[in-house]
Amino acid sequence: MQLQSLSQDQLQSLEVELAAAYQAFQEKKLSLDLTRGKPSSEQLNLSDALDGILAGNYKAEDGTDCRNYGGLDGLPEIKRLGAAILGIGEDEILAGGNASLTLMYQCVYQAYELGFAGPESAWRHEGKIKMACPVPGYDRHFTICEAFGIEMVPVAMTSDGPDMAELEALVKSDPSIKGVWCVPKYSNPTGIIYSDAVVQAIAELPKVAGKGFLVFWDNAYAVHDLIDQPKALANIMNLAKTAGTEHSIVQFCSTSKITHAGAGVAFLGATNGNLATFKNSLCVSTIGPDKVNQLRHARMLPDMATLESHMQKHAAILKPRFDMVLKYLNDDLAGTGLGNWESPEGGYFISFDTLPGLAKSVVKMAAEAGVKLTPAGATYPYGKDPEDRNIRLAPSVPSLAELETAMQIFVLCVKLASVRQRLSA
Numbered sequence: 001m002q003l004q005s006l007s008q009d010q011l012q013s014l015e016v017e018l019a020a021a022y023q024a025f026q027e028k029k030l031s032l033d034l035t036r037g038k039p040s041s042e043q044l045n046l047s048d049a050l051d052g053i054l055a056g057n058y059k060a061e062d063g064t065d066c067r068n069y070g071g072l073d074g075l076p077e078i079k080r081l082g083a084a085i086l087g088i089g090e091d092e093i094l095a096g097g098n099a100s101l102t103l104m105y106q107c108v109y110q111a112y113e114l115g116f117a118g119p120e121s122a123w124r125h126e127g128k129i130k131m132a133c134p135v136p137g138y139d140r141h142f143t144i145c146e147a148f149g150i151e152m153v154p155v156a157m158t159s160d161g162p163d164m165a166e167l168e169a170l171v172k173s174d175p176s177i178k179g180v181w182c183v184p185k186y187s188n189p190t191g192i193i194y195s196d197a198v199v200q201a202i203a204e205l206p207k208v209a210g211k212g213f214l215v216f217w218d219n220a221y222a223v224h225d226l227i228d229q230p231k232a233l234a235n236i237m238n239l240a241k242t243a244g245t246e247h248s249i250v251q252f253c254s255t256s257k258i259t260h261a262g263a264g265v266a267f268l269g270a271t272n273g274n275l276a277t278f279k280n281s282l283c284v285s286t287i288g289p290d291k292v293n294q295l296r297h298a299r300m301l302p303d304m305a306t307l308e309s310h311m312q313k314h315a316a317i318l319k320p321r322f323d324m325v326l327k328y329l330n331d332d333l334a335g336t337g338l339g340n341w342e343s344p345e346g347g348y349f350i351s352f353d354t355l356p357g358l359a360k361s362v363v364k365m366a367a368e369a370g371v372k373l374t375p376a377g378a379t380y381p382y383g384k385d386p387e388d389r390n391i392r393l394a395p396s397v398p399s400l401a402e403l404e405t406a407m408q409i410f411v412l413c414v415k416l417a418s419v420r421q422r423l424s425a
């Protein structure tokens with residue numbers, strides 16, 4: 001169905017037909033939810049062995065009694081796992097509490113208020129501070145910026161990562177841009193993996209940026225592949241070391257979508273110097289992380305091979321859901337010009353771009369037919385998608401049957417909104 005080739009009469013009868021189908025769904029009074037990207041209960045069940053796994057043995061491999069205070073940067077055995085996930089040295093990692101988001105917030109706090117290279121390096125001394133935000137992106141990164149009054153400068157995403165020509169030109173011309181948010185693997189929400197050339201260019205970026213520039217490398221989906229032979233992400237820290245920019249890279253990941261989302265372990269990867277600085281301020285707010293939980297994780301996931309086979313069980317649950325979403329998009333919308341999307345091979349999201357000006361109406365129409373979607377605009381700084389196009393679909397929680405109905409409604413809403421837009425043009 002190419003709307004441009006339809007006459008006004010054809011458009012009108014199509015509208016009547018689609019509106020009738022839409023009304024039939026409305027009458028069913030459904031309640032379906034494709035909003036936040038969290039694991040389903042079935043996925044959470046995969047890690048229930050955590051409960052009771054210590055069986056009274058609280059001793060870590062270095063003899064630490066995990067029930068007690070201390071160990072600010074985490075247990076050696078869990079740091080080893082975090083370092084392997086991020087592809088960095090075991091001395092370049094800190095294992096914290098349950099949320100990498102907290103570590104990101106604390107790193108922004110460190111850079112903004114305290115400075116990573118001495119108090120005089122704190123961003124706050126330089127007046128108005130900005131951060132580059134590849135868009136569409138992760139709303140909680142944007143919320144951190146807002147909390148610090150950091151102005152967000154959007155940069156377009158491509159299928160290879162941020163548009164590097166645009167990003168380089170921005171940071172070169174504006175030294176008040178002090179950082180960039182990156183979700184390099186199965187990006188939230190577009191699901192793409194940054195190409196080797198993009199990772200290389202990002203490793204070089206601090207050389208052309210103002211002083212104190214930081215790359216926030218949020219590798220939340222580092223091991224969250226849905227296919228057997230996933231594309232590898234280039235190693236930013238190795239490239240940064242060659243470029244001499246290693247002190248400008250802070251990396252994050254967590255077990256949130258590996259084990260129990262609310263009760264996992266988060267990691268910060270950075271140079272020894274940056275970690276030492278970070279720990280100096282961290283120790284003001286805590287004596288140490290929950291080492292009992294870290295030990296539980298280390299016992300259940302002692303090495304990368306165990307982690308990988310655990311992730312395959314997640315993939316077996318998630319992949320059919322991604323396939324379902326993509327089937328509806330491909331079967332109903334491919335070739336129509338009514339939207340664009342990527343086909344992610346991992347992560348938690350599928351991102352859909354409607355025709356300009358329609359995302360809000362599609363989200364509203366879907367809600368009125370019983371399908372809750374992430375609010376349009378949430379994937380942009382300040383909630384403002386300038387073209388009103390992007391919708392993030394999160395298929396992990398609904399059952400396959402629910403997802404199928406939700407997608408029938410979604411594609412119907414996209415078609416109906418597009419036809420109505422064309423009719424009123």
Ligand code: PMP
Nearest residue numbers: 099100101138183188220254256
């Ligand atoms: N980063 C990204 C890109 C995410 O999508 C999410 C979860 N939606 C997080 C971080 C949150 O991670 P954590 O649970 O470790 O705070």
